[in-house]
Amino acid sequence: MYLAELLAGALAIGCVYSLVALGFAMIMRATSIIHFAQGELLMLGSMSGLSTLWLLPKLPAVAVLICGMVASGILAVAMEFLVYRPLRLRRVALMNVITATVGMSILCINAARLLWGSEPLRYPELFSTSAYRIAGVPVSPQLVWIMAFGVVLMGLLQLFLKRTRTGLVMQAVAQDAEVAQLMGANLTRMMLYTFAIAGMMAGAAGVMFGSLFFSFFEMGFLLGIKGFVAATLGGLGSLAGAMLGGILFGLIETFSAVYVSSAYKDAIGMVLLIAILLFLPSGLVGLWKARG
Amino acid sequence: MESARLKRSLTGIVLLALAALPLFEPHQFVLHMLSLVAISATAALGLQLLLGFSGQLSIGQAAFYGIGAYASGLLSAKLGMPFIVAFFAAGVIAAVVSLVMVPITRLTGAALAVATLGFSILVYLVLKNEEWLTGGSFGLMGIPRASLFGYVLAKPAYAYLLCVAVAAAVYLSLLRLQRSRFGRAINAIRQNEDAARACGVKVTLLKSQCFVIAAFVAGLAGSLYAHQVRYLAPTDFTFWKSVEILIMVVIGGMGSLFGAVLGAAVVVLVPEVLREVGDYRMLIFGAILMVVMLFGEGGIAGFLEQCLRPFSKPRA
Amino acid sequence: MPEALLEAAGLSRRFGGLAAVDAVDLRVERGAIHGLIGPNGAGKTTLLNLIAGALAVTRGTVSFRGADITRWDAARRAQAGIRRTFQNLKLFAEMSALENASIGLHAGTHAGIFAALARTPAQRAEEERIFARARRALEFVGLGGDAGVAAGKLPYGHRRLLEIARAFVAEPALILLDEPAAGLNQTEAANLSRLIGRIRDAGCTVVLVEHHMDVVMSVCDQVTVLNYGRKLAEGRPAEIQRDAQVIEAYLGRGDAPPSKHALA
Numbered sequence: 017m018y019l020a021e022l023l024a025g026a027l028a029i030g031c032v033y034s035l036v037a038l039g040f041a042m043i044m045r046a047t048s049i050i051h052f053a054q055g056e057l058l059m060l061g062s063m064s065g066l067s068t069l070w071l072l073p074k075l076p077a078v079a080v081l082i083c084g085m086v087a088s089g090i091l092a093v094a095m096e097f098l099v100y101r102p103l104r105l106r107r108v109a110l111m112n113v114i115t116a117t118v119g120m121s122i123l124c125i126n127a128a129r130l131l132w133g134s135e136p137l138r139y140p141e142l143f144s145t146s147a148y149r150i151a152g153v154p155v156s157p158q159l160v161w162i163m164a165f166g167v168v169l170m171g172l173l174q175l176f177l178k179r180t181r182t183g184l185v186m187q188a189v190a191q192d193a194e195v196a197q198l199m200g201a202n203l204t205r206m207m208l209y210t211f212a213i214a215g216m217m218a219g220a221a222g223v224m225f226g227s228l229f230f231s232f233f234e235m236g237f238l239l240g241i242k243g244f245v246a247a248t249l250g251g252l253g254s255l256a257g258a259m260l261g262g263i264l265f266g267l268i269e270t271f272s273a274v275y276v277s278s279a280y281k282d283a284i285g286m287v288l289l290i291a292i293l294l295f296l297p298s299g300l301v302g303l304w305k306a307r308g
Numbered sequence: 309m310e311s312a313r314l315k316r317s318l319t320g321i322v323l324l325a326l327a328a329l330p331l332f333e334p335h336q337f338v339l340h341m342l343s344l345v346a347i348s349a350t351a352a353l354g355l356q357l358l359l360g361f362s363g364q365l366s367i368g369q370a371a372f373y374g375i376g377a378y379a380s381g382l383l384s385a386k387l388g389m390p391f392i393v394a395f396f397a398a399g400v401i402a403a404v405v406s407l408v409m410v411p412i413t414r415l416t417g418a419a420l421a422v423a424t425l426g427f428s429i430l431v432y433l434v435l436k437n438e439e440w441l442t443g444g445s446f447g448l449m450g451i452p453r454a455s456l457f458g459y460v461l462a463k464p465a466y467a468y469l470l471c472v473a474v475a476a477a478v479y480l481s482l483l484r485l486q487r488s489r490f491g492r493a494i495n496a497i498r499q500n501e502d503a504a505r506a507c508g509v510k511v512t513l514l515k516s517q518c519f520v521i522a523a524f525v526a527g528l529a530g531s532l533y534a535h536q537v538r539y540l541a542p543t544d545f546t547f548w549k550s551v552e553i554l555i556m557v558v559i560g561g562m563g564s565l566f567g568a569v570l571g572a573a574v575v576v577l578v579p580e581v582l583r584e585v586g587d588y589r590m591l592i593f594g595a596i597l598m599v600v601m602l603f604g605e606g607g608i609a610g611f612l613e614q615c616l617r618p619f620s621k622p623r624a
Numbered sequence: 625m626p627e628a629l630l631e632a633a634g635l636s637r638r639f640g641g642l643a644a645v646d647a648v649d650l651r652v653e654r655g656a657i658h659g660l661i662g663p664n665g666a667g668k669t670t671l672l673n674l675i676a677g678a679l680a681v682t683r684g685t686v687s688f689r690g691a692d693i694t695r696w697d698a699a700r701r702a703q704a705g706i707r708r709t710f711q712n713l714k715l716f717a718e719m720s721a722l723e724n725a726s727i728g729l730h731a732g733t734h735a736g737i738f739a740a741l742a743r744t745p746a747q748r749a750e751e752e753r754i755f756a757r758a759r760r761a762l763e764f765v766g767l768g769g770d771a772g773v774a775a776g777k778l779p780y781g782h783r784r785l786l787e788i789a790r791a792f793v794a795e796p797a798l799i800l801l802d803e804p805a806a807g808l809n810q811t812e813a814a815n816l817s818r819l820i821g822r823i824r825d826a827g828c829t830v831v832l833v834e835h836h837m838d839v840v841m842s843v844c845d846q847v848t849v850l851n852y853g854r855k856l857a858e859g860r861p862a863e864i865q866r867d868a869q870v871i872e873a874y875l876g877r878g879d880a881p882p883s884k885h886a887l888a
């Protein structure tokens with residue numbers, strides 16, 4: 017009973033991490049940037065979703081999710097277009113671009129505090145409160161829906177990347193930008209798409225996390241770190257790895273909080289992270305590939 | 309060669325000015341802030357060696373800074389050790405802990421960054437949860453002021469001079485390292501690892517030596533911080549602290565020791581100066597940070613050097 | 625029979641399914657200039673990497689001065705006296721030419737962190753020796769005037785020479801040159817041939833990978849031909865020039881011989 021609820025919770029939060037990690041991985045693959053403002057995109061998506069709910073309280077959950085995604089997507093594109101791209105065009109060192117993403121993150125956090133205040137904000141109930149029964153086991157609808165949204169979004173992203181022309185071109189650019197450009201890919205546009213998608217994933221994660229817990233101007237900080245760690249667990253720069261890493265990190269965190277120590281729940285993830293970096297340099301996905 | 313002499317005289321003038329500053333009896337708060345600049349500069353100098361010289365990106369320096377601070381605070385508050393012993397012990401303990409982490413210097417780029425980040429989160433959790441040792445979230449109180457040869461440095465001016473002296477000593481030491489066989493070799497590693505190896509440079513060894521030195525220096529800075537502020541809380545040593553130290557190095561100019569000091573001054577003082585604009589100050593700071601990144605790898609130091617160039621004789 | 629400085633036996637290196645170097649035996653005599661030629665992709669650079677320790681061998685052994693060095697890493701081999709240049713130039717772009725050359729002396733010198741901090745007399749004397757030798761090496765290759773210039777700012781031909789200076793500065797027992805004449809014009813190539821001769825006269829044994837046949841034929845004592853990772857032929861330059869198999873390897877692939885005077 018209890019275990020099922022715990023598992024559902026772990027998978028739901030894992031989906032949130034996966035979505036953040038996906039954004040990290042996409043941006044890292046395309047630009048080598050560690051995007052420190054990824055967590056802030058999540059926070060801004062969460063806040064935007066909440067604000068639309070304040071305006072239109074009857075909005076269905078899917079619409080709120082889409083609002084959060086659109087808002088973060090637009091913001092991510094603005095970041096790329098107004099800041100990162102000009103930096104790259106000036107050919108500054110990668111370290112400078114990465115530091116600029118830290119500046120972006122500081123800017124977003126403080127803007128959000130001015131706009132939404134510094135108190136944690138609760139989401140209204142987005143889902144029915146009476147428990148679903150799945151094979152006789154009661155599970156909170158919220159968790160079920162979040163998992164469903166997460167899985168659908170990741171599925172759609174995979175379809176987009178594998179089945180559409182634009183998606184394939186984006187993959188090619190991530191593999192080798194120079195060759196892709198020779199073949200006629202428009203790098204500028206592909207970068208914008210990459211950031212748009214990374215932003216949308218983060219925005220969706222923000223709405224999901226907000227509806228599970230709350231929205232808070234500093235929420236992006238820790239969630240961003242966890243997403244980054246999840247992306248690394250799976251294998252830096254691999255999309256499948258990012259998804260896997262997110263789910264895994266959710267599981268580790270939830271179960272070690274219960275069975276090991278809630279004070280050290282993050283520690284286990286970190287120890288595992290360092291071990292994986294040292295012994296499995298290409299992450300869990302690398303292990304898979306080495307076997308296959 | 310002329311420009312080297314110009315730089316040397318500038319360094320001398322700046323050091324003299326800093327040492328003479330207390331004669332003008334500035335406000336206590338000014339001295340306190342400048343002490344904090346010197347402390348941050350020390351930590352940033354350590355990271356400059358690691359990142360700017362040897363090319364290793366660490367976003368976990370706050371871990372060693374925190375270890376040094378707590379080590380020094382505990383040794384002097386709980387065991388009553390004299391400051392000077394606690395100070396060096398802080399550096400040594402941070403360095404010894406960093407030895408445990410030395411295997412991660414095999415990693416490069418983003419992987420090294422996440423590994424150091426993960427380590428600093430571990431250290432933060434220990435500082436926060438081991439209440440019996442660190443006081444947990446309540447923090448560690450009752451740390452005595454720094455003292456030298458039995459004299460307590462009670463006046464802010466003396467504490468300030470101590471911090472400046474340590475920062476200057478670290479600065480000059482790293483300057484010597486930079487211009488030595490060791491400094492050239494780590495510089496070579498940063499620019500091309502394969503070529504360095506082909507010249508017989510033991511890449512892994514030198515990289516881990518940089519890692520340990522940076523941790524040692526961060527530990528010293530942490531000790532100064534502990535005795536300056538005299539109250540430590542785990543929240544002083546989160547990931548943000550690491551990022552702050554990183555920002556100092558990048559904003560000041562990668563590879564430039566003087567830049568690391570400038571960067572520390574900017575990161576510590578600018579938010580203070582911006583206090584006028586109240587709620588907008590960190591907003592503006594974030595924007596400034598992004599704009600400075602446009603200067604490129606040279607950062608503020610590189611920018612200043614360009615401004616000074618007309619005054620130094622071009623090389624014949 | 626003259627003594628062998630370097631011996632490779634059954635040396636192989638695979639990349640996935642591709643045998644880039646396949647069971648190659650190689651014997652380089654002390655004091656020789658040993659040419660290594662072959663069409664593009666024949667495995668010359670890979671063989672050099674195996675000798676220098678930049679790549680791990682899949683099978684086979686390398687021995688140097690009679691010691692088995694197969695398991696040694698690149699730095700240890702460099703220290704023991706095997707130095708190399710890189711086909712696609714790997715200089716320390718931000719450092720001056722002089723500093724680039726000084727890195728070549730890293731292995732033979734000793735001052736460590738503490739000596740540097742204390743500026744001991746021994747350390748300062750060593751620094752002076754390092755820079756004096758680095759300067760001599762630059763002059764030796766003809767870069768005396770470029771000592772203060774950042775390597776990244778040197779013209780292309782000078783960068784090639786700086787690679788050689790960095791490898792030669794420690795006067796290693798064995799120096800591996802990977803296409804030092806690539807991109808040089810005829811005059812520069814002729815100068816390079818003389819430089820390689822002087823390097824040998826200074827006591828270094830040379831392994832020379834080169835497409836530029838004028839250079840190979842004029843300076844090499846012995847030539848090994850690789851094709852598809854295997855050793856195709858070996859002998860004196862004149863014999864190699866007449867070898868039907870070698871001509872076939874260059875012409876049979878449809879690509880023109882590497883130089884128009886190559887195998888006339």
Ligand SMILES: Nc1ncnc2c1ncn2[C@@H]1O[C@H](COP(=O)(O)OP(=O)(O)OP(=O)(O)O)[C@@H](O)[C@H]1O
Nearest residue numbers: 639642644662663664665666667668669670671711
């Ligand atoms: N790191 C690597 N990974 C995979 N394949 C490699 C690698 N290095 C070389 N190869 C392959 O091994 C073969 C031999 O390459 P190598 O560079 O040794 O040839 P080469 O004789 O030096 O050619 P060139 O004259 O063009 O320099 C080529 O087919 C090349 O594609």
Ligand SMILES: [Mg+2]
Nearest residue numbers: 668669670711
């Ligand atoms: Mg080659």
